[in-house]
Amino acid sequence: MSTPNNRRPDLSIDGSRLRRRFEELNEIGATDRGGVNRPALSDANKETRDTLVTWFCDAGLDVRIDEMGNIFARREGTDDRAPVLAGSHVDSQYNGGRYDGVVGVLGALEVVETLDDAGVETYRPVEVVVWTNEEGVRFQPDMLGSGVYTGQFDREYAYDRTDKSGDRFGDELERIGYRGETACVADDPYCYFELHVEQGPYLSERDLSVGVVEGVYGFSWLNARFTGAADHAGPTPMHLRTDALVATADVIQAVRRLTAATGTDLVGTVGSVDVSPNSINVIPEEVELTLDLRSYDNGTVDDAVEQIEREMAWAGEREGADWDLEEIMRVDAMPFDEDCTATVEAAAEAVGAEYMRMVSGAGHDANYLNEICPTSMIFVPSEGGVSHTEDEYTEWEDVVVGTDVLLQAMLAKSEER
Template sequence: MDVATVNSERFQDRFELFCQIGETERGGVNRPSLSDANRDARNQLVEWFEEAGLTVSIDEMGNIFGRRDGKNADAAPVLFGSHIDSQYNGGRYDGVVGVLSALEVIETLNDADVETDRPLEIVAWSNEEGVRFQPDMLGSGVFTDIFDLEYAYSREDSDGYVFSDELDRIGYKGDEPCEPRDLHCYFELHVEQGPYLDEQDLSIGVVEGVYGFSWLNASFGGKADHAGPTPMHLRNDALVATSDVINAVRRLTATGGTDLVGTVGSVDVYPNSINVIPEQVEFTIDLRSYDNEVVEQAVEQIQNEIRYAADREGVSWDCEEIMRVDADPFDDDCVATVERAAESVGADYMRMVSGAGHDANYLNTICPTSMIFVPSVNGISHTEGEFTEWDDVVTGANVLVHAVTEKAAMTETTEISQ
C-alpha cells in the first residue's frame, strides 16, 4: 500500500514545545530520570498519546506505553519508541526524537485513515541515560528480565534518593507488570551520537548492531606526603601510575583493533590537594568494539598495564570488571526492513553499527529488533550543543513509518499470539 509522509510542521511544533520542558540557557535540556522536569515531560507525553487516540498504560518501572489497535487484536504488536530522560544539561535530540517520531507515525496513520493488521505500541522507556540512577537502561532492562524489579527499585542517586520512592513521588509507579511479553518486533529511531553520517553527508543509518563493551573499576594505593620536601625517588604516587594507564589506553586503541575505542571517563583523587602527593586514585575504563575477541584482548592488556604501572611506582592496585556486554547484532530481517524503508523514501543511507548502547540492545534479547540513526552534526551528543538538521529528523520519521507499516502487516496466521 502507499504510505503517507509525516507532517513536518506539526512534528516540529511538538518537538519545540517539548524541548521547553527543562530547557537550559544554552539550548539544551535538563530532564534527568524522575526529576520534576522529567515528570512534566511524562505528563505532556501522556496527554499527546491520549489526544492521538492511544490507550495509555504505565508499568511498574514507569515505562509509558501508547497502544493503537489493529485489525487482528490478538496479534503480537509492533513496538517502537525510545526515551525522554536526559543527561544533566544534555541535548534536545537524544531519545526524544525517537519517541516523538513514533507519535508522529501514529498521527500520520490516523490522518491517512490507515488501519494496520497488527496493533502498534509506542514506548517511552524509564531511566535510559543512567545519569542519576545507575545502571543505565533500567526500564527496558527490567522489561526484558535483564534486571530484577527490586534491584531497580533500590537504586540510589548521589543524594541518597531511592528510585522506587522517586518513581512514586512523581506519580509514575504504574500497576502494569514490567516483564517480557509477546512482541512482533521493535524499532528505535535515535540520533547517531557519532560523526559518520554527518561526515559522509548521509541522512540515515541502518543499524546492524551495537558494540560490545567492558567497564572496569580500577584503583591505586600509594603514600601521601608533602609535595615539597619529599624527593622524587622516595615517592609512591598513585596518580602517576594512573597517568601511565590512561596513556596505555590511548596507545592500545590505536593498535588493538580497527574499531576499538577506550576511555578513562572518571577519576577520583585523594586527598586531592595541591601540595600533597596523591595517595589513592580510583578510576574507570571503558573499552568497546564490535568484535568480542578484541574487547577480551584489550581487557587483558589493560589489566597487565595496571600491574606494570603499580610495580614501577611501588603502589598497590586493584581492578574489577563491573560490566561486560557482548556485541549485539540486530535481527537480519528487521535490518533489511529499515533498509527497504530508507530506499522507499529516497534517503541516502549506510549500514553501520552503534558505538553506544540503547534500549534496543535489551529488546533484542526478546524480539526481533533494529534501529534507525539520523545524523548528529559534528558527532556531538550528550551536551547542550547536540544538533540534528530537522530535514534529517523528518527523513528518519518517514523511514520509521515505512518500517512500522511493513512489519504491522500480517503475513503468517501462525504469528497470532496465543
C-alpha cells in the first residue's frame, strides 16, 4: 500500500517544458481550425511517433517497439522489479482535438524528466507507453494495440483489419516502419496510470482541475438493418410502401425515449446511418445503422439491448420491413483498482488539486490494462465537455495540475516493495 513517505510534495513538473513539447508535437498534422489530423498509421502519425522516439532517446530512456507498434520508453529503477507504466496514445480522430491522448503521453515523459532533474532514483522502473490505434477511427475496433498486449485480440486478427481504402493494418504498420520485433505480450507491469482529458462536462461544470477516475462505463455496440422495398417516390401510394428509413426513424426516436425514461445513467447514440439507394425520388429499400448504448451498470446495458430488439421488431412490423440486429462489440463496466485510485486521490490532495471522484463514459486503453494489472486514470477538464473535435480545449493550468498528480502517483507506486 502507498504511504505519505512515498510522495514528494516539494517536487513539481516543468509546465513550460511540457507546453513547448505539446505545441511542437501538435504542429504535426495540424488543421486550419486548430485541431490535428493524425489517424493511426498515417504519415502524420509516423512523424509524431518519430518525434517522440527522439525525445525518449534524448531523455536517456531505453526504447523498444513491439510488433503492434506500441512504444515503450523505460527509466530503470534501483531494483529490477515490475515497472510502473504510464501513457496514452497519439493517434487522433479525423480532424480531432489536440489534447486527446497527447497529454497522457507527454505528461508521463515530463514525469520521467522531472525525476531526472531532481536526481530522484525510484525503486521500480517507470515506463512511458504509447499505444497504437486507440481511437479506432481508421481501423476498427479501437484500442487494438493495448488489446493485443493484454490478450483481448489475436495479433493476426489485428493485422488483418482494413480501412475504407482496403489497406491492411499490418501492411501499414510495416510501411511506416513501426512493426517492431518485440512480442506484443504483457510483461507483468506493476500498475498502470493514464492521464487524459475528461471528454465530458462534469469537471468543467464544477470548475475542478482533476477527476479521480474510479472506473469506466460498459457499452454495447449494435449493428442493425431494415430491409423494405424500393419504389418510385411519386406514383407509389403511402399505404403500399415498405420504407426502411421510416422504420429506422422509429428506432432512432426510441433510443432517445429509452435513455430519458430509465432514470439511470444510460446513454444511447445512433452514430451512423447508411441508406440505399439514397436517391431523392426512390423509397429507401435498405438502411444499416449503428447503436451505442452505455452505462456503469451492466444490467442496465443488457436491458437496453433487449428493449432495442423489441423496438426493432415493432418498427419492422409497423412498416412491413424485415430486420436484423447484431451485437458487434460488448465491454462490461469496469471498476479500477481501489488502491491505485486511492493513490491518485492522495496525490491530488498532496498537490492541492481541487478534484472529484468520477467514472468515465468513454473507453480508454486503461480498460484493457485493468484486466492484467492494477490501474487508474486521472482526468483533466474538457472545456464545455467538448472532445473528438477541433474545438477540444483544456486550460493549460489544468494540464499542469493533472501532470503533477501523475508525478506523485507514479512516484508513490514506484517506491512500493
